[in-house]
Amino acid sequence: MVENKVIHRPDYLAALERHRVTSGLIKMITGIRRCGKSTILKMYQDTLRSGGIQDEQILAINFEDFDNKPLLDGTKLYQFVKKRTAKNKQNYVFLDEVQLVSEFAEVINSLRMRKNIDLYVTGSNSSLLADRLPKILGGRYIQIHMLPLSFREYMSGYKDEAFIAKCDGQFKANGSLMGDGFANQDIIFQQYLESGSFPETLVYRKSATAWDQEGIREYLSHIYQSIIMRDVMLHDDVKELPQLTRVVNFLFSNIGSETSINNMVGVVNNEFKLRPNDKKLYAPMLEKYLEALLDCFVFYRVERHTNGKQLLRTNAKYYAVDTGLRYYLLGGTAQTDAGHLLENVVYLELLRRGYKINTGKMGDKEIDFVAQKPGGLIEYYQVAQSVMDENTLAREIEPLREQAKKDNYPKFLLTRDYDHNNYKGIQHINVLDWLLEK
Secondary structure, eight states, X not given: OOOOOOOOXXXXXXXXXXXXXXXXXXXXXXOOTTSSHHXXXXXXXXXXXXXXXXXXXXXXXXXXXXGGGGGGSHXXXXXXXXXXXXXXXXXXXXXXXXXXXXXXXXXXXXXXXXXXXXXXXXXXXXXXXXXXXXXXXXXXXXXXXXXXXXXXXXXXXXXXXXXXXXXXXXXXXXXXXXXXXXXTHHXXXXXXXXXXXXXXXXXXXXXXXXXOHXXXXXXXXXXXXXXXXXXXXXXXXXXXXXXXXXXXXXHHHTTTOOEEHHHHHHHHHHHSOOOTTOOOOOHHHHHHHHHHHHHTTSEEEEEEEETXXXXXXXXXXXXXXXXXXXXHHHGGGGXXXXXXXXXXXXXXXXXXXXXXXXXXEETTEEEEEEEEOTTSOEEEEEEOSOOOSXXXXXXXXXXXXXXXXXXXXXXXXXXXXXOOEEETTEEEXXXXXXXXXX
């Protein structure tokens, strides 16, 4: 089994550094439990130390540590931080899982106003944060949303530094990572799908092509139970665990499939077996359960882009924060939906790259993702496991060709095939090359 190696995540570190001190903003890192928020704070603290910041100028508090339980009282926390920060020096204060603190918004706003404090906080519940922060802070904070490992980050933790350097050089030379040393790239990607993208899953690798599958399953079970019991079930509107479990199973079973609330209610009540004491779900309750799962970043909702600007809000697609959790819950049945799992990975990667994402439709044909960068540039993405079959190829590129009649924005077809083609402006790219590009 490999050692628990810290994965370098430069994009998040760069975002923290970009807003350091001079911005006067609270840096709020959000994301699902165990995605690496605490680790990135520690990495940034090491960065500060390497730049000459002294230990006495750094104060870090994790509110899930039982030793810090007295500081869950907002007043006590505020007095503690004031007492522990160095006088006449710039201080860097890190508060991990700050939503657990009473009156946390008032506390961090008061700390923000102290000129010698640069404040960094993390949170795992967007509802609690969104309910309090805008009212107290206005626009005086910047949110950095964090996801579990990308495939490139996963690969960087999978190989030693010398190998990664070789890979980077090879990619620059060939535009592909399928040369010497990458015969197992597809195997590694399959493991990425099945074991999941939470950083600690890499601990369970035994060798280049062998993993401790039982250890991974136990770890995913622990994560799932922690998220459901410690985050989702803490929502005031979530009362029944059996009902919540049926909603979770539905969402994991229907990744990337457009659905409505009414359709979800029907399926959850009719197709998921009810035990004698289980209660039926009704639309208002299902919406509350769904919002709790979205608030805790277990799932992400993607709505349809229509008529250029409008959104059709009755139907939406849902994507999971991690495909490993899907394999954990559904077992072998997850393997029968390879196309939608690949679509899930592409969605998360677009999210990491800063796109605003919707689904698209040309007549009765779907475009998987309409992705927009700040500034207005739009890119269209179609995702499929393979288009080696001519009929499949025609079906996948037809909506992109129809869209090409309306605009000249970039259009991509991402598949597991290793043929790179250009179909009159539609770029066919191997999805692993796309995921691994810088």
